Amino acid sequence: MAQLTQFSKDLIKGKRGEDIVKDVLFSLTSGYKIEDVSDDPQYYYTGDLRVTTPEGKIYYLEVKNDSRIHETKNLLLEDEVYFKETGEFRKGNMYCKSDVYVVVSESDRKVYFFDFGTLKQHYKEGNFECIRHQAQDTYCYLCNLTTVSKK
Numbered sequence: 001m002a003q004l005t006q007f008s009k010d011l012i013k014g015k016r017g018e019d020i021v022k023d024v025l026f027s028l029t030s031g032y033k034i035e036d037v038s039d040d041p042q043y044y045y046t047g048d049l050r051v052t053t054p055e056g057k058i059y060y061l062e063v064k065n066d067s068r069i070h071e072t073k074n075l076l077l078e079d080e081v082y083f084k085e086t087g088e089f090r091k092g093n094m095y096c097k098s099d100v101y102v103v104v105s106e107s108d109r110k111v112y113f114f115d116f117g118t119l120k121q122h123y124k125e126g127n128f129e130c131i132r133h134q135a136q137d138t139y140c141y142l143c144n145l146t147t148v149s150k151k
Helices: 006-028 116-126 145-149
Strands: 033-036 050-054 058-067 074-083 088-091 100-105 111-116 125-131 136-144
Touching: 006 033, 006 058, 006 074, 006 100, 006 111, 074 145, 100 116, 111 116, 116 136, 136 145
Parallel strands: 058 100
Antiparallel strands: 033 050, 050 058, 074 088, 074 136, 100 111, 125 136
16 A cells, blocks of 8 residues: 655645534534535635635635644744745745634644634744755744734
8 A cells, every 4th residue: 555645644634624623613503504625726725614604604714733732832824835846835824815714633622713814913923933844844933822812
């Protein structure tokens, strides 16, 4: 059997996070339409989930599944990602046009919802980091979860 790349593993983990958010929203809302648009290229910088209220208002949610947020208490906000295989830089998730930024922490069974506009106003107040992985380098700001939650 072929070994999964780190990128493939991250995609699987991301899908699991999106499914968790859909389950939470379905349990808390009634009459909302929730669509997974994460595989559709036209929504790449719009969000992973499209939520339509019973009144027809549409919200886009960017979903991240963070396996370390329970330990670090930091929110990872991507400025840019460098893909080593292609030599390509891509704008990070802070350039997304979503309405809501959602972070899933499976290990402590929590889902955090943030107003994306407010979060974008404050993300460069965090500590700048370069997180290096085998296939990519992520240039990001780490913001304290408690501080960001209060803003």
